[in-house]
Amino acid sequence: MKFTENLTYRKVFLFWSPLALTWLMMAAEQPFLVAIIARLGEESYNLAAFGIAYSFALIIEAPVIMLMSASTALVADRHSYRKLKRFTDILNISVLAAQLILLIPPVFGFIVEDLMGIPPNVAHLTWVALLLLVPWAPAIGYRRFYQGILIRNNLTRRVTYGTVIRVSVIGATGYLLYRTGIPGAYVGAATLSTAVAAEAVASWLMVRRTVRAIITNGDIDLSGSQGEGNGEKIGYRFLARFYTPLALTSLLSLGVHPFITFFLGRSQMPVESLAVLPAVNSLVFIFRSMGLSFQEVLIALVGDRKQNYRMLRRFALVMGVVVTVVHAAIAFTPLAAIWFEGVSGLSPHLADLAYTPLKILIFLPALSVLLSFQRSTLVISGKTRAISVATGLELIIIIAVLLMLTIYFSMIGATAAAIAYMAGRAASNIYLTPKQRSIVRRWRV
Numbered sequence: 086m087k088f089t090e091n092l093t094y095r096k097v098f099l100f101w102s103p104l105a106l107t108w109l110m111m112a113a114e115q116p117f118l119v120a121i122i123a124r125l126g127e128e129s130y131n132l133a134a135f136g137i138a139y140s141f142a143l144i145i146e147a148p149v150i151m152l153m154s155a156s157t158a159l160v161a162d163r164h165s166y167r168k169l170k171r172f173t174d175i176l177n178i179s180v181l182a183a184q185l186i187l188l189i190p191p192v193f194g195f196i197v198e199d200l201m202g203i204p205p206n207v208a209h210l211t212w213v214a215l216l217l218l219v220p221w222a223p224a225i226g227y228r229r230f231y232q233g234i235l236i237r238n239n240l241t242r243r244v245t246y247g248t249v250i251r252v253s254v255i256g257a258t259g260y261l262l263y264r265t266g267i268p269g270a271y272v273g274a275a276t277l278s279t280a281v282a283a284e285a286v287a288s289w290l291m292v293r294r295t296v297r298a299i300i301t302n303g304d305i306d307l308s309g310s311q312g313e314g315n316g317e318k319i320g321y322r323f324l325a326r327f328y329t330p331l332a333l334t335s336l337l338s339l340g341v342h343p344f345i346t347f348f349l350g351r352s353q354m355p356v357e358s359l360a361v362l363p364a365v366n367s368l369v370f371i372f373r374s375m376g377l378s379f380q381e382v383l384i385a386l387v388g389d390r391k392q393n394y395r396m397l398r399r400f401a402l403v404m405g406v407v408v409t410v411v412h413a414a415i416a417f418t419p420l421a422a423i424w425f426e427g428v429s430g431l432s433p434h435l436a437d438l439a440y441t442p443l444k445i446l447i448f449l450p451a452l453s454v455l456l457s458f459q460r461s462t463l464v465i466s467g468k469t470r471a472i473s474v475a476t477g478l479e480l481i482i483i484i485a486v487l488l489m490l491t492i493y494f495s496m497i498g499a500t501a502a503a504i505a506y507m508a509g510r511a512a513s514n515i516y517l518t519p520k521q522r523s524i525v526r527r528w529r530v
Contacts, residue, residue, distance in 0.1 A: 092386060092393045097400050101382045103245040104236070108374035110245075110252045115367030116429060118276060121259050122269030123364075123430035131269035133359035134210035137203065138274055140342030141211075142218045145184045147339040149176050149226030151331035154464055156233025157381045159327070163300045165319040166234075172324050173230045176332075177223040184219055188212065202350045207359075210270045217274035224278075224285040231288040234295060236381050243291040251284035330469035334460075337476040341483050345505070348484075349498035352491040354438070358498030361438045364429045365499065368415070369446050372408045376454030379404065383461035391528040401458045405451035412450055416443045442503035452510045459517040462524055471520045475513040483509035 122131050152173055160166050187193060190212075197208045232244045258279045262272040349358045383397050415421055421443060425436040460472050483505040490501035 092388075092396045094396070094400060097382070097386065097397060100239070100241060100386060101379060101400075103241040104378040104382065105375055107245045107248040108378040109371065110248045112367070112371040112374040113252065114255055114277070114280075115363065115370060117255065118259060118273040119364050119367055120428060120430045121263050122273055125263070125266070125269035125272065128269070128430075128432070129356050129360045129435070130207050131210060132363060133203075133356055134207050134214055134268075134270040135273040136359055136363040137197070137201075137207070137211045137346050138214035138218060138270065139277075139363070140346055141187065141215055142184075142221050142277075143339040143342055144336065145180050145187070146222035146225050147335035148180055148332040149173070149222060149229060150335040150339070151229075151328065152176070152226055153229035153233040153236070154331065154381060154384065154461075155324075155328055156230050157237045157384050158233075158464055159319060159324075160234050160237060160299070162302065166296065166299050168319050168321065168324060169230070172321070172328070173226055177226040180222040180226065181219070184215070184222060188216055188219075201347045203346075204356075207356070210268055213268075214270040214274035217271060218278055220278045220282050224281040228281065228285040228288045231285075231292040233381070234292050234299075235288070236385055238295050239385075240291075240295065244288075247284045247287040247291065250287045251280045254280040254283045327467065327469060330473040331464070333473040334469075334476040337473065337480045341480050341509075344480075344484050345487065345502050348487040348491045349502060352498030352501060353495055354497050354499075357435060357438055358502070361431070361435050361442070361499045362502055364425060364431055364435075365439050365442045365446070365503070367429075368424060368443065369412070369449060372412045372450035373453040375404055375408050376401075376450060376457045379454065380457040380461045380464075383458060384465055387465060394525065394528060398458070401454055405454040408450040408454065409448060412447050416440075416447055438497065438499055442499045445500070445503035445507060449507060449510060452507075452514055455514050456510065456517070459514070459521045462521045463517070466524045468520070468524065471517065475516045478516055479509035479513040481509075482512045 118135070119132065122128065122135055125131060152169075156169055160169055187196070193212055193215075194208070197203045197211060198205065203211065228247070232247070235241065235243050255276055259272060259276045262275060265272075345362075346359065349355055349362065352358055379401060383394075383401075386397060387393050415424060421440055422436060425431045425439050426433060429436075431439065459475075463469060463472055486505035486508045487501055490496040490504060491498060494501075
């Protein structure tokens with residue numbers, strides 16, 4: 086569905102707010118699970134194991150993350166739907182196979198214990214948690230594919246309904262498993278898998294009528310530019326060319342987590358840093374989610390003549406300012422202690438390690454808004470390769486900064502990771518700025 090009307094702030098807000106609420110509810114998952122794990126036995130070991138397993142699950146699911154953007158941009162008719170659906174099937178089978186290979190004990194032991202230097206007791210907790218996360222990546226793939234179709238057809242509220250189901254399942258499952266007394270890492274992993282599977286089923290049920298309409302209406306002939314959906318253009322070669330840079334972007338972006346785990350394992354206070362970082366990241370992700378929710382908004386609302394670009398840019402600017410102010414209000418006030426000790430359940434010792442990284446990451450949510458805006462501009466124009474290059478640059482900077490700070494300056498791992506995150510994201514934004522401006526100049530907006 087393409088928007089040809091001129092937008093107002095109210096219209097943008099009404100379209101965006103269900104997506105923002107969706108991301109906000111997803112962002113609340115991590116603090117909730119961290120709070121449960123921290124209140125069970127051996128909090129440091131289980132938080133560390135859950136963080137490591139979750140980082141591996143993220144990199145495994147990376148190839149399917151951008152399916153939402155792809156289906157939002159491309160699914161216009163029966164032909165494009167069927168092609169992208171088969172493409173989604175192939176991706177999901179691939180990520181499932183990758184996770185099963187990682188779970189082979191000699192492979193897992195070599196990567197986690199030998200290369201990453203994770204203690205055996207934490208490694209065992211991590212292996213079981215990763216086993217429980219096997220359904221995670223395929224469920225994410227189908228969910229994002231169907232949600233992109235809902236977004237393209239202006240059904241963003243249904244995306245939110247699916248997330249409400251997911252959050253409800255997380256609350257119920259987390260509470261029930263908490264009562265069993267099993268290790269916290271297992272509680273977190275099993276809860277995530279159950280909830281995401283429920284959301285994927287809900288998304289499929291809610292999109293069925295829309296899919297039937299797409300199939301019934303047959304194929305259409307669009308003269309739009311590349312990336313706007315065209316039955317004639319969308320073959321597997323086109324999908325590979327269009328989607329590979331997006332998948333590589335997610336792979337590089339999420340692939341940084343195992344590298345961070347590797348360096349944290351060799352930093353000052355390694356177990357404490359591995360335990361603290363999930364708590365810090367989960368809080369920062371709440372603010373980052375506002376920007377992440379905006380990527381599909383620009384793709385869907387910019388208009389056939391790009392007439393809504395300026396309005397959407399102003400909306401994004403206001404969003405960046407707001408998330409920075411609210412983040413600062415927590416990071417530099419006693420609210421941080423209330424969050425980490427009262428909500429997350431960290432001990433005072435672990436909470437003390439979390440304050441500095443939280444302050445360092447104050448501008449990361451605003452930079453995430455900018456990155457989503459830059460990426461969506463490139464997706465609309467079909468220039469997805471630059472997104473991969475920017476993400477690769479971000480990964481290189483993060484690794485280089487972590488290497489310097491943890492190995493040569495012996496910095497506490499959680500603090501070093503926060504500095505590296507900021508440096509990498511800033512480099513990515515700087516690289517994409519001239520690329521985006523070049524596209525916008527051609528749009529003549």
